Amino acid sequence: MTSDKGLLIVLSGPSGVGKGTVRKAIFDDPDTGFKYSISMTTRKMREGEVDGVDYFFKTREEFESLIEQDKFIEHAQYVGNYYGTPVDYVVETMEQGHDVFLEIEVEGAKQVRERFPEALFIFLAPPNLAQLEERLIGRGTDSMEVIRHRIEEAKRELSLMNLYDYVVINDDVQQAKRRVQCIVEASHMRRAHVESKLRKLLLEVNN
Ligand SMILES: Nc1nc2c(ncn2[C@@H]2O[C@H](COP(=O)(O)OP(=O)(O)O)[C@@H](O)[C@H]2O)c(=O)[nH]1
Numbered sequence: 159m160t161s162d163k164g165l166l167i168v169l170s171g172p173s174g175v176g177k178g179t180v181r182k183a184i185f186d187d188p189d190t191g192f193k194y195s196i197s198m199t200t201r202k203m204r205e206g207e208v209d210g211v212d213y214f215f216k217t218r219e220e221f222e223s224l225i226e227q228d229k230f231i232e233h234a235q236y237v238g239n240y241y242g243t244p245v246d247y248v249v250e251t252m253e254q255g256h257d258v259f260l261e262i263e264v265e266g267a268k269q270v271r272e273r274f275p276e277a278l279f280i281f282l283a284p285p286n287l288a289q290l291e292e293r294l295i296g297r298g299t300d301s302m303e304v305i306r307h308r309i310e311e312a313k314r315e316l317s318l319m320n321l322y323d324y325v326v327i328n329d330d331v332q333q334a335k336r337r338v339q340c341i342v343e344a345s346h347m348r349r350a351h352v353e354s355k356l357r358k359l360l361l362e363v364n365n
């Protein structure tokens with residue numbers, strides 16, 4: 159009845175909204191107790207990225223072989239590349255009692271919901287579309303063609319935000335970080351409260 163298992167936290171939202179930035183702020187905070195699940199991808203490594211830190215970089219053949227071996231909780235193709243969450247790390251870490259944090263796009267989040275309906279789903283939204291485009295341009299990592307593609311994706315993704323447990327507007331990074339931390343804390347308190355009520359009910363039933 160009691161969940162010694164950690165909570166699975168999913169932060170999702172359109173590309174360029176600031177998921178990576180907010181995630182870094184969360185993990186730079188020494189008070190953060192969650193573990194970050196490093197994804198696998200076939201995307202090319204960007205300047206400054208480190209294999210095994212930002213992502214595990216794989217070839218398409220390697221990735222497809224891992225799909226066949228059922229090594230992902232979820233995986234999706236995004237702008238021509240594969241991205242996926244390794245199942246072993248997530249399951250083992252949660253079983254050790256740690257909260258695990260995923261930063262993934264919305265198709266992957268949908269798959270996680272099917273497999274782990276009890277997970278906590280947080281959608282990170284931009285204040286508006288113009289600011290989303292500005293952020294993608296400002297980041298300077300993508301061509302205008304890719305940016306246009308990402309904005310089109312973003313419109314579709316934003317229409318799905320009502321499926322999430324919480325929506326956090328990323329107007330300010332530190333505030334968004336705090337909102338995510340508060341949501342996780344509140345979810346723990348809620349889980350503890352529900353469990354204590356269920357324990358009492360079970361005692362009553364068994365007596
Ligand atoms: N489904 C899924 N999406 C992921 C995973 N890892 C990263 N992503 C998402 O893939 C999208 C593209 O990531 P990336 O190429 O690093 O670009 P950026 O997030 O825009 O800097 C982003 O929305 C990421 O959140 C994963 O394991 N699974």
Ligand SMILES: Nc1ncnc2c1ncn2[C@@H]1O[C@H](COP(=O)(O)OP(=O)(O)O)[C@@H](O)[C@H]1O
Pocket residue numbers: 171172173174175176177178179180293294296297328329330331
């Ligand atoms: N709250 C914010 N205000 C202004 N710029 C932001 C904010 N959050 C992120 N950014 C900037 O937006 C760009 C995209 O952020 P990033 O974290 O790479 O997004 P994502 O991981 O969702 O694709 C980066 O240049 C980042 O510095």
